[in-house]
Amino acid sequence: SACRTAPIQHHASWASRPDSWRLDTVLAHVGTGTDPATGAITTPIHLSTAFGHPGLQQSTGYDYTRTASPTRDVLQDALARLDGGTAGFALTSGMAAVQLTVTALAPHGSRIVALEDLYGGTYRYLKGLADDGAYEVDFVVGEAGLHQALRRPAALVIIETPTNPMMNELDIAEVARWTHAAGALLAVDNTFYTPVICRPLELGADIAVYSATKYLAGHNDVMAGAVVVADPGLGERVQYQLNTTGATLGPFDAFLLLRGLKTLSLRMQRHEANARRVAEFLRADERVVRVLYPGRSGMVSFELARGLDVAAFLGAVRVFTFAESLGGVESLVTCPAVQTHADVPPATRVAYGLTDQLLRLSVGIEDADDLVADLRQALDRAGTTA
Structure with missing residues (x-):
């Protein structure tokens, strides 16, 4: 049976x-x-x-x-x-x-x-x-x-x-x-x-x-x-x-x-190549205080400088979509503090470095130049550092 x-x-x-x-x-x-x-x-x-x-x-x-x-x-x-x-x-x-x-x-x-x-x-x-x-x-x-x-x-x-x-x-x-x-x-x-x-x-x-x-x-x-x-x-x-x-x-x-x-292997190659390009751009931008990328796969986290408006950034993206998942061919951006990790106590999150200014990117397979341009204009919309 x-x-x-x-x-x-x-x-x-x-x-x-x-x-x-x-x-x-x-x-x-x-x-x-x-x-x-x-x-x-x-x-x-x-x-x-x-x-x-x-x-x-x-x-x-x-x-x-x-x-x-x-x-x-x-x-x-x-x-x-x-x-x-x-x-x-x-x-x-x-x-x-x-x-x-x-x-x-x-x-x-x-x-x-x-x-x-x-x-x-x-x-x-x-x-x-x-x-x-x-x-x-x-x-x-x-x-x-x-x-x-x-x-x-x-x-x-x-x-x-x-x-x-x-x-x-x-x-x-x-x-x-x-x-x-x-x-x-x-x-x-x-x-x-x-x-x-x-x-x-x-x-x-x-x-x-x-x-x-x-x-x-x-x-x-x-x-x-x-x-x-x-x-x-x-x-x-x-x-x-x-x-x-x-x-x-x-x-x-x-x-x-x-x-x-x-198509997993082909997709991972493109995810990774694009993520490296995105991480390089973010590291060079003074409005970003921290970039977390291990050099492999397509996931990149970064922290906006204090004074930049997270909501404005998320509202400005066009190639990236403000959404909660990851790993698809389309690029997504997530705010873990209010989405994926909202049930983790704030003190616990902050203790290991997950601040309200931290964003997580799932870098897709689009053209890398379009991804970088989208992040640049979203940073512009988010304002300048205080």
Whole structure:
């Protein structure tokens, strides 16, 4: 019964793919050759929620779409392959992926260590668990904080690198060593970098987590999350929990995410090239007091000088759109203090550098000259330093 057991389902199409294929080749072939009956190049969208049984206690491998879907299985195998994991899972959102990681892998009442400057939604979720007494959650800042906290046993460590929106990078391999010495599992939110730039499992992490809504899908038209695990045993635990709770990605959204993955490498190259150009411009402008950009991917944060009007800046942009997401082909600008991190206490935000003047850019694939010109005129509209 699908309600009692939840085996990890793999699509046969990937079995014949050479392990020697490099990432760009794997991405280009995501979903190809998955329908031998017709030879379709693109993975079909299997919208059926139920599947007929050949006989009593017999199955085609598909019984009910919450447990397994042919379209989702192609996507999940691709996600696992991209990150070098043993199993991948596609969920309804990035926060569903974070929740699944916690509930499947950290026993109730156990200790979780997490960075304090995480995405605001992750912070809100973990803080709620701690306030309810469901888990002991220790929030720390940076590698020094992690090293200190992991001198005591824990069940799960959750980090981002780079952090959102402060762009602080961590040494995943070093954090993995501290984590495992404390008897814990390491989960890395790799949303900003994607497997094109970083593969956390190869650096010692146990779980890679994504808001697949962002770069993986890439077109601001699908909400999805992803979890990839290194160990088959962890995969079975995640699959059981996911089948039990039901936050699996629907077939049509799985199809859209498969389509987005095909151009991931190309898009990341353009995002990164444009972000470098934008960061260079911002660093040279005296109206900007701080630019946070690690040199990779397309995310740039910067702080307007005191006296510049944030609202005027956001109202003036034309190529950039004032919106709350990231990772799409269109450039977006976000004010974390009133959007993504509004639920983080102001004192906590300010303590790690997230001021009301800090803005976060998701640099898209437009012409770099147009992006720079848009930022310049928005800075002009925001006024001059006091």
